Amino acid sequence: MNSYRLRRFKDRLFSILGLLCVIIAVIPLGSILLEVIVRGAPVINWNFLTQTPGAEGQSVGGIGPSIQGTLILIGLTSLFGIPIGIMSGVFLAEYGHNKFASLMRLFNDVLTEFPSIVAGVTVFLAVVLYFGHFSPLAGSIALSFILIPIVARTTEESIKLVPNSLREASAALGVRRWRTTVSIVIQAAKAGLITGSLLAVARIAGETAPLIMTVLGNSYFFQGFGQPIDALPLRIWRDALQPYPDIQAAGWGAAFVLIAVVLTINIGVRLVARGRHGFGR
Amino acid sequence: MQSDQAAKMSSLGLSAWYDQKQALDNVTIQMRTNSITAIIGPSGCGKSTYIRTLNRMHELIPRATVTGQVLLDKEDIYGPGVDPVMIRRRVGMVFQKPNPFPTMSIYDNVAAGLKLTGMKRGRNLDDIVKSSLEQAGLWDEVKDDLKKPGTSVSGGQQQRLCIARAIALQPEVILMDEPCSALDPVATAKIEGLMTTLKEKYTVVVVTHNMQQASRVADYTAFLYLGKLIEYDETTRIFENPKQDLTERYITGKFG
Numbered sequence: 001m002n003s004y005r006l007r008r009f010k011d012r013l014f015s016i017l018g019l020l021c022v023i024i025a026v027i028p029l030g031s032i033l034l035e036v037i038v039r040g041a042p043v044i045n046w047n048f049l050t051q052t053p054g055a056e057g058q059s060v061g062g063i064g065p066s067i068q069g070t071l072i073l074i075g076l077t078s079l080f081g082i083p084i085g086i087m088s089g090v091f092l093a094e095y096g097h098n099k100f101a102s103l104m105r106l107f108n109d110v111l112t113e114f115p116s117i118v119a120g121v122t123v124f125l126a127v128v129l130y131f132g133h134f135s136p137l138a139g140s141i142a143l144s145f146i147l148i149p150i151v152a153r154t155t156e157e158s159i160k161l162v163p164n165s166l167r168e169a170s171a172a173l174g175v176r177r178w179r180t181t182v183s184i185v186i187q188a189a190k191a192g193l194i195t196g197s198l199l200a201v202a203r204i205a206g207e208t209a210p211l212i213m214t215v216l217g218n219s220y221f222f223q224g225f226g227q228p229i230d231a232l233p234l235r236i237w238r239d240a241l242q243p244y245p246d247i248q249a250a251g252w253g254a255a256f257v258l259i260a261v262v263l264t265i266n267i268g269v270r271l272v273a274r275g276r277h278g279f280g281r
Numbered sequence: 282m283q284s285d286q287a288a289k290m291s292s293l294g295l296s297a298w299y300d301q302k303q304a305l306d307n308v309t310i311q312m313r314t315n316s317i318t319a320i321i322g323p324s325g326c327g328k329s330t331y332i333r334t335l336n337r338m339h340e341l342i343p344r345a346t347v348t349g350q351v352l353l354d355k356e357d358i359y360g361p362g363v364d365p366v367m368i369r370r371r372v373g374m375v376f377q378k379p380n381p382f383p384t385m386s387i388y389d390n391v392a393a394g395l396k397l398t399g400m401k402r403g404r405n406l407d408d409i410v411k412s413s414l415e416q417a418g419l420w421d422e423v424k425d426d427l428k429k430p431g432t433s434v435s436g437g438q439q440q441r442l443c444i445a446r447a448i449a450l451q452p453e454v455i456l457m458d459e460p461c462s463a464l465d466p467v468a469t470a471k472i473e474g475l476m477t478t479l480k481e482k483y484t485v486v487v488v489t490h491n492m493q494q495a496s497r498v499a500d501y502t503a504f505l506y507l508g509k510l511i512e513y514d515e516t517t518r519i520f521e522n523p524k525q526d527l528t529e530r531y532i533t534g535k536f537g
Contacts, residue, residue: 097343165380169443171341173394173450174370183397187384 033259040256043249049257053219053250060246063254065221066235070261072222073139073215073231074205081144082151082197089155089193094181096156105156112149119145120210127214134216134228142210147200154196158189195269202265206258208233232258288352289314289484290335290372290454295349297330297339304330306508307349312454312501317476317485319499319516321492323531327508328488329377332456335486336372337365353454370398373447377459379439381431381446387423390431390442394450409449416482417445418475437468444475448483455479457487461494473498492532496520504528 051062088108092101123142128134162185170180186193211217217234232254239251288311297305305327312318320328333339334347337358350357358368381390391410395401410427414420419441423434431442440460447455457476461469476498479485489495495502496516503513504525512519512528523529530536 163380165376165378166382168338168341168376169380169382169446170393170397172336172338172369172374172376173397173446174366174368175394175397176366179397184382188382190384 036252036255036259039249039252040254043253044256048250048253052221060250063232063235063250063257065219065230066232066254067257068221069136069215069217069229069231070205070233070258072136072229073143073211074201076136076140077143077147077204078197078201080140081147082200084144085148085151085200086155086193086197088148088152089196090159090181090186092152093156093159094185108149108152111145112153114145115209116142116146116207117209117212119143120213123210124213131226133226134214135226136215136222136229137225139211139215139229139231142214143204143207146207146210147204150200150203151197154199155189155193158192158196159185161192162188191272194272198265198269198272202262202269205262205265206233208237212237232261287314288312289354290486291352292331292334293350293352295331295334295347295351297327297334297348298346299330299342300344304508305334308505308508308510310503310510310513312484312486314484315480315482316500317480317487317498318501318503319495320486320488320503320505321490321495321531322505322511323536324490325507326505328490328505329458330508331505332374332458332486332488335454335456336369336374338369338374340365370394370400370450371452372454372456373450373452374456375440375443375447375458375460378463379436379443381439381442383430383432385431386428387431387434387442388427391445391449394446398450400450410445413445413449414442416448416479417441418471418478419445435468437464437471440464440468440472441475444472444479448479452483454484454486457485459488459490462490469494492520504531506531 048062049067050064052065053063054061088104092105092108095101096105119142123138123145127138127141131138166184166188167180170184171177175184211231211234215231215234216228217230217238218228219230222229235254236251236258239247239254242248242251291309291311293309295305295308296303308327308331310318310320310331320331322328330339335351339345339347347359349359351359353368353371357363358365358372381387382393385393388410389396391413392401392406395404395406395409411420411424414423419438422438423429423442426433432439434442440463444455444460461472464472473494476485476487480500487495487499499516501513502516502519504511504519504523504527506527512523512525514524519528520532523532
C-alpha cells in the first residue's frame, strides 16, 4: 500500500512538472499574441488595410502596399519554390539511394539552418547588383532559399512514410516506376506535402532579413517587377524605428495583420490535414 | 506425374541472392495450366523469394539478383530485352497483407491497373470492374459502396479486392504470397474457395506456411527447404506418400 502511494505521488509529481513546463513554454507565445492584439487591433480598419502610408508629418495612412507586397512575394516564391522543393523531396525519397543524393541531402540540411540574412546578401550581390535595382523577383529568390529546403525536407519525410507495400502493389500490376511515384506515392502523401508547403509559406511570410537587401521596401503599391516593393515585416521594422507614437501604432497594426496571416495559414494547415486519409500528416 | 497438362510457367535451375546471401539454389518447378501449385516450407526456406522471382518483383530489392530461367509460355522472362513491367502485367500478384490503395475508392482500386498502365483505352471500365469483383466473389458485398475508400471494408474483403485488382488486368498467372496469413478462418475459407474457381481461368501459384491449406486447394505441391527444392509432386502424393524423408518429417510436424 505504501509503495502504491509513493508511486501515485511520483506519477502526480511528474504530471504536474510536465504541465508546468508546458505553461512556461506557452507564456511567450501567449504574451506576444496578447501584446500584438492589444496594441495592434485598435488601429485596424478598412482604410488602414487599403491605404498607402501618409507623407511625413501628415496622417499615418495605411499599410495597403505592405500587405500587397507580402502577398506578391509569397505568391511568386511559392510559384517557383514549391514545385522545385516538392520535386527535390520526391527525388530524394524515391530515387535517393546514392552518393549524389546523400550529398544533396547534406546541402539541403545546411541550407535549412542557414542564416537568412546571408541569403539576402547573396541575392543582393548576384541579382540586385547585376540588374541594378531592387525587385520582387530578387526578394522571391532570397525567400526561396529558405522555402525550398523546408519543402524538400518535409516532402521527403512524408514520402518516406508511404508504406512500401503500396509501391509493390503498383509494381505488381505492371505499372511503370514514374507512374507509381506520381499516381500512388505522391497521392498517398498529398496531405503531408500540402502541410509542409503551407508551413514553409507561413515561415517565409514573416522573414525580414532576406528582404532588406532585395526588395528594399517603399510606400507605394506594386509598380512593376523591376521596382522595389514593400512587405509587412519590413514595414513593422521601419515603423518600430520611428519616434512617433502614431507610426509605432501603425507598426503594431502591421504586426497584428502579419500574425493573423501566419496563424490563419497554420490553422488552415491543421484543418486540411485533419480528416484526410493518407500519410505524413 | 501427369504430363497431359502443359506447363504454363516453369523455373529451370533458378537461384536467387540477396547481395551475398543465397536464398534459392537451383530450383526447378513446373506450374501447369489451370491448376493450383502450392509452395510450402518452413520460415526462411525461400518460398516468398521464389514466388517473387516469377514476376520479377525480386529484383526490385536493392542488390537482389537471379540466375537461371523462368519460362512463361516457353519464353524466358529473364531473357535479354524482356521488359519486367510487361511480364508483371501478365503475371498478377496478391500479397500477404491486403494492400488496397488507401487514396482510391473500391472502384478505382479495381480499375487502377488498367488506368495506370494505359490499357483502358477503348474498353468499358464499368464492365471490367464489375466482372473482376464478381470473379473475386466481392461484387454482392460492395456493389452499393463502390465509391467508398478501398480500405473501408474488412480485411478479408480487402484481400478479395486485391484479387479483383489483379484479375482486372486479365493476367495469365496469378501469384499469391501467403494470401490468408493475415485473415481469420472464415475469410480464409472464402479465399480458398475463390482459388479453386480462379484456376478455371488462370494458372495459380500460392505460397503458404499452412500445410492444411496446401492439401485442401493445391493440385501440385512443392516443398522447399533452405532454398532447395526437396520434393515436387501431385499434392495427394506429397501428403500421403512422400518420397523424401525430409518431406514426411515436415508435413507430419516433426520440424518447421
